[in-house]
Amino acid sequence: MKRFRVFLACLICRTARAVLRLLGRGGTAMPGKIALKVYPGLLAELGRGVETVVITGTNGKTTTSGMLRHMLDTAGQAYLSNRSGANLTSGITAEFVTNATIFGRPSRPLAIIESDEGNFPAVCAALQPKVILVTNLFRDQLDRYGEVTHTRDYLARGIATASDAVLCLNADCSLTASLGRGVPNRVVYYGVDGVSSDREPGVSDAPHCISCGERYAYRRHTFAHLGDWYCPRCGLSRPDPDVAAQAVEPTAGGSSVRLRTPDGLREITVALPALYNVYNALAAIAAARSMGWDPDECCDSLADFGAMFGRMESLTVGDTSVQIVLVKNPAGCDRALEYLATRGDDVLPIFCLNDNLNDGTDVSWIWDADYETLFARRHYERIGVFGLRAGDMRLRLKYAGADDGTIAVYDTLDDLADAVRNAGKPVCVLPNYTSMLAVRDKLSALAGGGKFWEAN
Numbered sequence: 001m002k003r004f005r006v007f008l009a010c011l012i013c014r015t016a017r018a019v020l021r022l023l024g025r026g027g028t029a030m031p032g033k034i035a036l037k038v039y040p041g042l043l044a045e046l047g048r049g050v051e052t053v054v055i056t057g058t059n060g061k062t063t064t065s066g067m068l069r070h071m072l073d074t075a076g077q078a079y080l081s082n083r084s085g086a087n088l089t090s091g092i093t094a095e096f097v098t099n100a101t102i103f104g105r106p107s108r109p110l111a112i113i114e115s116d117e118g119n120f121p122a123v124c125a126a127l128q129p130k131v132i133l134v135t136n137l138f139r140d141q142l143d144r145y146g147e148v149t150h151t152r153d154y155l156a157r158g159i160a161t162a163s164d165a166v167l168c169l170n171a172d173c174s175l176t177a178s179l180g181r182g183v184p185n186r187v188v189y190y191g192v193d194g195v196s197s198d199r200e201p202g203v204s205d206a207p208h209c210i211s212c213g214e215r216y217a218y219r220r221h222t223f224a225h226l227g228d229w230y231c232p233r234c235g236l237s238r239p240d241p242d243v244a245a246q247a248v249e250p251t252a253g254g255s256s257v258r259l260r261t262p263d264g265l266r267e268i269t270v271a272l273p274a275l276y277n278v279y280n281a282l283a284a285i286a287a288a289r290s291m292g293w294d295p296d297e298c299c300d301s302l303a304d305f306g307a308m309f310g311r312m313e314s315l316t317v318g319d320t321s322v323q324i325v326l327v328k329n330p331a332g333c334d335r336a337l338e339y340l341a342t343r344g345d346d347v348l349p350i351f352c353l354n355d356n357l358n359d360g361t362d363v364s365w366i367w368d369a370d371y372e373t374l375f376a377r378r379h380y381e382r383i384g385v386f387g388l389r390a391g392d393m394r395l396r397l398k399y400a401g402a403d404d405g406t407i408a409v410y411d412t413l414d415d416l417a418d419a420v421r422n423a424g425k426p427v428c429v430l431p432n433y434t435s436m437l438a439v440r441d442k443l444s445a446l447a448g449g450g451k452f453w454e455a456n
């Protein structure tokens with residue numbers, strides 16, 4: 001009876017997915033939802049025998065998952081993975097159905113699964129992951145999950161269902177690190193040792209000791225509430241990281257990192273800019289080690305992960321610093337949006353969409369990219385759209401939660417250039433291919449030509 005229901009659930013899920021694709025409505029949660037209705041135990045059934053890493057946390061999930069996938073791609077390993085837009089139980093279930101036989105037998109040995117915090121307990125209980133990775137806990141999903149300590153409790157509940165999992169936790173985030181206390185799991189901490197910012201954090205998302213309520217003190221800050229924290233009253237303090245960045249040297253478009261692991265010291269290159277991507281790299285390395293993957297191969301693969309991110313270029317137009325991040329498919333777009341969401345400063349984002357032959361004339365992929373997460377996390381005073389399909393882009397952003405009143409459509413390149421010049425804040429342009437060529441020519445001419453540098 002159970003086997004029949006598994007079969008039926010898989011069949012219905014696949015059929016629904018195929019039909020939706022034919023109708024041009026891929027990427028919805030519906031097939032997975034129906035499948036779980038038919039057989040609620042489906043995800044547990046399909047996950048059996050698959051070695052799984054589950055990644056959760058507020059920021060960096062997508063990038064860290066991407067790094068882990070890139071490690072497996074480099075090693076030529078088969079795996080399955082959900083995209084960030086499908087990180088609810090239904091989406092994850094659909095992904096497992098796609099990578100199993102019609103009788104529910106898994107066809108891939110490994111899985112990289114990104115989970116929404118709210119669904120994390122159910123996902124962990126079903127998948128019994130080998131490794132659970134928590135990137136950090138910030139307050140930016142307040143509307144969806146309430147207080148940040150409330151989110152922490154969700155994660156603790158998930159971890160409690162998977163006592164065999166190795167926990168990889170960010171030691172520098174006091175809330176995340178607290179998940180490793182008093183649990184039977186093996187815990188691997190990662191953190192940044194060699195960096196200290198002069199800037200005191202403004203508003204901390206985790207100001208008070210989780211154990212006694214005293215205000216945390218810091219020996220070092222990296223950014224936000226992350227750093228070498230301790231409680232002056234009860235003595236609770238940042239755990240000593242097993243995987244640490246001893247020194248971080250910014251390079252053009254990335255960082256050079258002296259990495260310390262139990263295997264010793266080594267230099268690695270992280271081909272994505274900014275310190276939060278060093279955290280993401282440490283997280284990925286901690287998880288890869290815990291999975292038993294080749295540490296040399298995994299570390300080396302991070303040096304060219306940036307290439308997957310898409311090309312990133314920077315220039316200055318008048319007083320405005322401009323970044324251009326090429327996006328041409330949902331996966332690359334998700335990474336660019338993640339980057340945008342985690343930028344600490346206020347920016348003017350400009351989304352450009354053409355449908356020339358070189359772009360692929362079908363622009364419906366924008367509906368598969370995860371703009372929702374960006375607008376759940378960030379509010380922009382102004383948003384620009386440009387390109388032959390600016391109308392589609394505007395509609396997409398509106399559906400993703402952007403306030404339509406803030407969206408400006410630039411009809412010409414001159415309009416766009418004016419907006420950039422008068423932005424009064426940094427500008428981040430996310431164009432697809434031919435719109436990138438046009439915008440880039442225009443802006444680089446204004447910048448005096450040839451002022452671009454390529455980050456990747």
Ligand SMILES: [Zn+2]
Pocket residue numbers: 209210211212213214231232233234235236
């Ligand atoms: Zn305390």
